[in-house]
Amino acid sequence: MKIGELARRSGLTAHTIRYYERIGLLPYADRDRSSQRDYDVSILVWIEFLGKLKTTGMPIREMLRYAALRELGSGTGPQRRALLERHREQVRARVAELNACLLVLDTKIDGYADSDKRIDDYDAELFQHRQQSSRARQARPR
Amino acid sequence: MKIGELARRSGLTAHTIRYYERIGLLPYADRDRSSQRDYDVSILVWIEFLGKLKTTGMPIREMLRYAALRELGSGTGPQRRALLERHREQVRARVAELNACLLVLDTKIDGYADSDKRIDDYDAELFQHRQQSSRARQARPR
DNA sequence: CTACGAGTTCGAGCGCGCTCTAAGTCAAGC
DNA sequence: GCTTGACTTAGAGCGCGCTCGAACTCGTAG
Structure with a gap:
């Protein structure tokens, strides 16, 4: 999936998708032979969840902390959970x-x-x- | 009441109060002999209501519309009501x-x-x- | 071969709502 | 009479979250 289709399917603009990648909210996407981003559908789930965080007023700076924990992998569950619990409150x-x-x-x-x-x-x-x-x-x- | 006291009592900063006056959210305040703003306590009620509008996410541009209707006086009740009903939704x-x-x-x-x-x-x-x-x-x- | 459309990077610009600085005035207390 | 501190204005600057423009590269269709 190229960026245009992802934009259509996610509701973000291509500009915003690139911006999110730049700041680290979206993972750096694999590129095809002509350096175009090629996305797996699984990214949609992540974008949708980011949308919930955004809708509920979480600042980008905190979404980045969550995204960073996620990248660190399996050991960070409790921290991610705590972050979400604080946000929920x-x-x-x-x-x-x-x-x-x-x-x-x-x-x-x-x-x-x-x-x-x-x-x-x-x-x-x-x-x-x-x-x-x-x-x-x-x-x-x- | 001078601006400092109003700031304390309203929770706004003096800077913000002047800013609100500049843009028209607060009425132009009477000045004393040395051009200092002199407020009547009744302004607190208005500021508090503006606070509710702000808390509920009304953009300043729309608060200005409401404030303008208010200044126009008694004939504008239905319009103010409609504006608030739209906002409530x-x-x-x-x-x-x-x-x-x-x-x-x-x-x-x-x-x-x-x-x-x-x-x-x-x-x-x-x-x-x-x-x-x-x-x-x-x-x-x- | 060429024109098109969709993609690329980099960096500037924008809309919102304040927030702050600079330079000055004034009134009251020591 | 001088200092202090709260006030005045005009205008610049900021943090957030995008949003857009410029200049370029590709791959495909005619």
Whole structure:
């Protein structure tokens, strides 16, 4: 499998695949006679797992630690396990945090639902009060 | 309240507070005789809500849209509500995604738990096979 | 033979959200 | 009257994770 097909099948771009190889997230791929990368389908499993780590917010730096342990082979199981367990705790904490925020959002939305009045108009007036004289000179976020 | 105290009480840095004002996330603050920002405690409520939006992954660009509607005042309730409802859906989707990933993590961790063997050692060997000849020239992520 | 498309390397550039520095002003305490 | 420390502005810089462009090499189809 060449890089184009792997890109299609993995959902990454060829650019990203090469980038991941450069930084060590993907193993250095064997090349064919014309130095083109030739992948085994098994790489897809690894890429998919990396995707889960990424989706759950693991920084690349830590994925690299995991990938390095993996390369070291069979003796590193306990360390890899510990790394994943730590990460799992972080993800659980994140989910709890998001759920807490969802409650706040629900409340806020309910406030708007009250004939689109009361609470929020009050907020808006407060806000506008603070805006009074000022205006002008803005800046855009970059 | 001056910026230093607001920083302490809000958890933001003074730098960040000024940055938020520059881009329009915070209203332009009144200044005292020596051009120092003088805040009303009510700003804390707004900052806290912005914190929830941020925690739930809303990009600044969208917070700005919300802040702008707020400044426009009482007529914009329905639009603000719609914006928050859209966001809430995204957060819910995110939570679902994280929960799905947690299941994968659980499975993977369970795999390591099996006397630290089997599944993962197999993975590791496959990986090492693909690493064979290659090594050398690395690159660090920036 | 040539044109095409898919691959290669190297390194620069980007979007996001801050974060920090420099150079200056001001008010209060010794 | 001088120092100290918190404030001011404008603008540069950073860490992350890609993303893209330039210039090149191949292999195959017409």
